[in-house]
Amino acid sequence: MxxxxxxxxxxxxxxxxxxxxxxxxxxxxxxxxxxxxxxxxxIHSLRFEALDGFWIEAGGHTCFNSYGNLLSILDDLDLTRQVRPKPSLSYRLWKNGKRRSILSALHPLEALGSLPRILREPKAGRSVRDYYSAILGRRNYQDLLRHAFQAVICQPADHYPAEALFRRKPRRKDVVKAFTFARGVxxxxxxxxxxxxxxxxxxxxxxxxxxxxxxxxxxxxxxxxxxxxxxxxxxxxxxxxxxxxxxxxxxxxxxxxxGMSEIETLVLAVRREDLQLAPFAGLIGVDSPFYSAVSRDFLPDERYRGLAFHFRPGMLSLEEQVRVACASLGIIPERILAQAQVRNRLPALRxxxxxxxxxxxxxxxxxxxxxxxxxxxxxxxxxxxxxxxxxxxxxxxx
Ligand SMILES: Cc1cc2nc3c(=O)[nH]c(=O)nc-3n(C[C@H](O)[C@H](O)[C@H](O)COP(=O)(O)OP(=O)(O)OC[C@H]3O[C@@H](n4cnc5c(N)ncnc54)[C@H](O)[C@@H]3O)c2cc1C
Known part of the structure; x- marks a missing residue:
């Protein structure tokens, strides 16, 4: 043939x-x-036509100047000069029904005592729990890192391979550190x-x-x-x-x-004036039904704000997810202008x-x-x- x-x-x-x-x-x-x-x-910049195309990232949201292979493709497409810088906003923890600072969950003395081990602890072949408990302490892992890593990979983090989580890569000096595009990634x-x-x-x-x-x-x-x-x-x-x-x-x-991990993503848009929270990167769920919520505040819109909540699968009905999301934002469900559900899937590496x-x-x-x-x-x-x-x-x- x-x-x-x-x-x-x-x-x-x-x-x-x-x-x-x-x-x-x-x-x-x-x-x-x-x-x-x-x-x-x-990669899914979800656009709400009823809100004049206002978009929220339902999946991947941030690219970095250490993404050399991506940047070489952006160069080919003449897209590198269209990147929009992402300001550095902070994540907050959502714990026991309250928003808290990330530092509130850190055990500084334990971290200081464990940190020298970073020089001698091998990473290869080890799980995230094993490696990060060794270099930052068990309590820091349990109370903070576990939740932060779960927020990044949208799945339980304990058995994930440590070497697949963060890898040091050279940065391109001519490109801003973290970026997106005017219409999303x-x-x-x-x-x-x-x-x-x-x-x-x-x-x-x-x-x-x-x-x-x-x-x-x-x-x-x-x-x-x-x-x-x-x-x-x-x-x-x-x-x-x-x-x-x-x-x-x-x-x-x-x-x-x-294996694969399923994620039930709920995307919500509200009027700017209805959300009283200062601009933030998002929320990290601590023993919460959602792993993370990622805000759209990195590229402010004059009229709307939006978030994508990444829920654990099979736990809550849509109505319950909306209630949990609204509680974490301090709004009532009636303030939601537009919403969408997206099914995300990510590999569950071991x-x-x-x-x-x-x-x-x-x-x-x-x-x-x-x-x-x-x-x-x-x-x-x-x-x-x-x-x-x-x-x-x-x-x-x-
Ligand atoms: C919520 C979330 C946040 C993330 N945030 C970031 C971030 O900020 N920065 C970052 O770098 N990465 C981030 N990621 C990870 C990154 O976005 C993804 O890992 C990456 O985009 C995956 O690309 P892929 O092409 O390998 O797989 P996929 O994007 O899964 O693409 C696979 C494609 O194959 C298609 N397909 C499946 N079965 C078939 C079939 N039988 N026939 C034909 N087509 C089929 C699917 O429809 C899909 O389009 C995030 C991911 C998620 C879910």
Whole structure:
């Protein structure tokens, strides 16, 4: 069968669009197939048309000048000069029905006593609880860090791999430290998908994928069959395990073992004058039904303020979530101007994950199949694009 495309990418989150961008720039005929009706995946600047397009980040919200792979793509798209700086606002804790400062939960003497261990405690292979209890003290971990980390990864943090949480990366001096865009971070996937030279199809259902001697055949539910010399799966691990063709059984078993965490996100917009709180970055839930609430105060709007509350799954009805969110903001539910529910999913990595990635990479060696996503190095946009770039280099060279 003659190949319709050089490269088919499945999944139009930042990982998949990044992979498609890199191959299209190399002159390869590239197609992206996305299951949902929009691109961006976890990047979702939710726009309320009834509020003149006022938007709130329902997923990823902050990019940093240490995101070298992301910035190189922004350079390609001529987007780097459009970045908007994010001022440094503080998070507050939401604990026992009260907003409190982060420092109120810190045990300074314990932190001072434990901190010298940072120089000798190994990080590799250890869980977040194990490593951070060692370097900042058990009580600091239990009372503060555990909740702060849960807020970042939107899931219980204890068993998450310490090495996947924060990685030091060089910063680009010509770019502000933390940034977004005038219409939110969805500007990035939307610009990637709209560029000429690559085709993106949304609302696609894939029935199955077959491995051919010279590539892959993708059978769509609408009866169409597409073929490509190279295939990249840029979907969550459970979806990747389902899509992997026959003959990739070891990979399917490894990938299918990686868990996912569900997040029930509630996005709320209110009139500026109805929210009495000073501008803030958001709330960190301490033993609360939500992991975190992220405000839109970093880019103030004249008329509205907004927040995205990231709730633990299956705990509260929508009405109860609204009540909890309003209580934490000190408003009554009648003050809500617009709201939306979004389902977010993030990989639930476990200590020892990097050894699993090594085995995945051994099984991929010599194949024309790429696997990328936020479930290899870590869950940030840059972690996802770091994997995307290394898979691109393996498949297509520099
Ligand atoms: C609430 C929240 C806050 C975050 N905050 C930040 C932050 O501030 N900074 C940061 O760097 N990162 C942040 N992240 C993480 C970051 O946004 C994500 O990890 C990253 O965007 C994931 O990109 P991805 O392409 O790997 O996966 P996804 O975004 O999950 O994309 C996968 C895509 O595959 C599609 N798909 C799934 N199955 C199929 C199928 N069978 N066929 C076709 N398509 C399919 C999905 O619809 C989706 O579009 C946050 C994430 C969340 C949820």
């Amino acid at each position: 003659s190949h319709t495309f050089d490269h088919i990418v499945i999944g139009a989150g930042i990982s998949g669009l990044g992979a498609a961008h890199l191959s299209a720039r190399q002159g390869l005929k590239t197609l992206v197939l996305e299951a949902s009706e929009r691109v961006g995946g976890c 969805s500007t990035i996937p939307e610009t990637l998908a709209a560029q000429s030279g690559l085709e993106v199809r949304t609302s696609q259902r894939i029935d199955r994928i077959e491995a051919l001697t010279t590539g892959f055949r993708v059978q769509l539910a609408d009866g169409q069959a597409l073929a490509a010399a190279y295939l990249t799966l840029a979907v969550p691990p459970d979806a990747a395990a389902q899509l992997l063709p026959l003959g990739f059984d070891e990979l399917r078993a490894l990938v299918g073992n990686i 200590a020892g994950h990097l050894a699993v990635v090594e085995r995945i990479d051994q099984a991929l060696a010599g194949k024309r199949l790429g696997l990328t996503g936020n479930w290899f190095i870590g869950i940030s946009m840059e972690d996802a694009l770091t994997r995307t770039r290394s898979e691109h280099q393996r498949l297509f060279g520099d």
